[in-house]
Amino acid sequence: MRSISPTAIGVGLRAEHAQWLADQDPQPGIDFLELTIENWLDVGGRKREQLERLSEKYPLVAHGLSLSIGDTLPLDTDFLARVKRFLDRYRIDIYSDHLSYSRDRQGYLYDLLPIPRCEEMADRIAAKIKQAQDILQRPLVLENISYYHCHAGQMDEAVFIRRVLEQSGCQMLLDINNVYVNAANHGYDPQGFIASLPSPAIRYFHIAGHWRGDDGVLIDTHGAAVCGEVLELARQTVALHGPRPLVLERDNHIPGWPELRDEAIGLRKWIGQPAPQAA
Template identity: 40%
Template sequence: MIDPKITHDFIGFGLGLRTDHFEYILNNQPDIDWFEVLTENYLVDGGKPRYYLEAIAEQYPVVMHGVSMSIGSTDPLDMDYLKSLKKLSNEINPKWISDHICWTSIHGINSHDLLPLPYTEETVKHVAERVKIVQDFLGRRLLLENVSSYLSYKDSTMDEWDFLSQVAEEADCLILLDINNIYVSARNHFFNPLDYLNKIDPRRVQQFHLAGHSDHGEYVIDTHDHDVPPTVWTLYQAALERFGSISTMIERDANIPEFPAMYQELLEAKHIAELTLPNNADIAKSRLRPNGMNNPLLQQHKVMA
C-alpha cells in the first residue's frame, strides 16, 4: 500500500486533447479535470491548432507530452527542439512536461517510433545525464514514460523496472507510468506486470496513462485504437493500490469516438479509483461526474459497476 506520507501533485482525471474534439470542448465546456497535449503538434506559431490549444488552456489545466526528445539516443540533444519546447511551455504554462525513456533518432534520422534501450548501468548513466541537461534547460522536472516493447537486447543486465527506477533516481526526475504499456510488454516478454509495479518507487510516479491495444494472441501491440480492456483496468486497480491517487488520463489516437464516449470511459477510471481508494480526498475533488457533459449522448453509456 501507498505510504500515507507520500504526496503527489494530483490534478484529477484527464483526456488526450485531439483535434476531433476541439469544437466540442469549446462549445460544451465539459466538466473534466485536465487535458494532455501532444507537444509536437503545437511547436509552430499560429494556425488553428495553436488557436484551439490556447483557448482550451485558458479554461483547463494542461500537461505537455512529447515523442521526439529521443532522450536515450547517442545523437546530441536537439537544442532547437528544446528551445521550441520551452517556448511553448512558457506560453501555455503546463502542469508538467513528459516524454519517453527511449530513443527515436540516430545520426539525425528520426525513426518516428519509440524504440527501447538496452538496460545496462552504462545506459542508466547516459540517459540520466541527458535528463539532467534537459531539466536544467527547461527549469523544471521531466516525467519519463515507460514504452511498450517488442524486442529485448542481449546486452541488458537488469529488468526494465530497475532501469527506469535507477534513471529516475540518478536524474532526480519523475515517472509517467503507462499501465497499458506495462501490460503489453509483460505479455510480449513473459514477465509478471505486478513485479513491475512493485519495484517502482511511489515517490517518483506523477501520472498514469491508460489505453487500449491490439491483442494478436502470441503478441500484443500498443495501438491506442481500442477502449481500455478489462485486463488493463485490473492492472490499473493494482497500480492505485500501490501508488495511491495519481493523475490519470486516457490516450486514444485512432478510431477516436465522440467526446461523450471518451468522457464516459474516463468516468470508469474515476469509478475504479473511488472503489479502490474509498474516501480519498483527492479523488473527491475531481470535477468529473456522470452529468458533467449536459449532453444526451452521455446517457447512451453507463458506467460499469
C-alpha cells in the same frame, strides 16, 4: 502554473475533438487535457485560437514524441528552448516524453525504440536528462514504453528505470497499459514490476487499450476501450502508489466525444479514484 489534483482524470487531446472542446464550457468530470506538444508548438491561425481557448478552460499537460532521450546524439537544445517557452506561455508544469530513442545520425525514425539496458546507458541518459532539466527549469517526466524486442544480456527493465530516476532526479509517467502489454509479451509479473517502482518519482499515469494478434502477441494500439485486466491493474497501481493524475489515451478508432468522455469518467469507479475536491 495551474495545479492538477492527484485524483484528476484527463484525456489525450485529439484533433477530432479540439474545436468542439474549445467552443464548449469545461466538461464535467474531465479535469485536464494532455496535448501532444509537437502538434502545437509555434502554431498560428485557427489552431492558435483553439489552444488559447482550451488553455483558458482546462489545465494542460504536454506530452512529447521526439525528445529521443535514449539516443547517443547531443540533445536538441534549440527544440527544448522552444518547449520551455511553450510551457511557460500556457502555464504547463508537466512535460513528459518517452524513455526510448527515436533518431539516429540520419534523422528521425518515427518510432519509439527500446534502449539497450545497461549501467553505462543509464548513466549516459541521466546526464542528458539533467541537461534537459536545466533548460526546461522543471523536472522531465519519462514514460515506460511498450516494446517487442529484447536485447540479450541486458538489465532488468525495472532496475534500469530506477537507476535512471535515481541518477537524474527526473520523474516517471507510468503507462499502465504498456506494463500489461510488456508483461504478457515478455513473461513477467506486471504487479511486481509496478510495486518495484519508487512511488515518489511517479508523476502521473497513462491508461489505454490494446489489440491481441492471432499469434497472441499484444500490440499497444491505443485503438480500443481499456480492457478489464488493465483496469484491474490500474486499481492495484493506485492501491500500491496512491492516486496520481490519470490520462485516458485514444489514437486510433477514435470515438465521438460523448463515448470518450464517459469512458474517462468511468475510470473513477473502476480504480477507486475519488473526484478532486473543489478549490
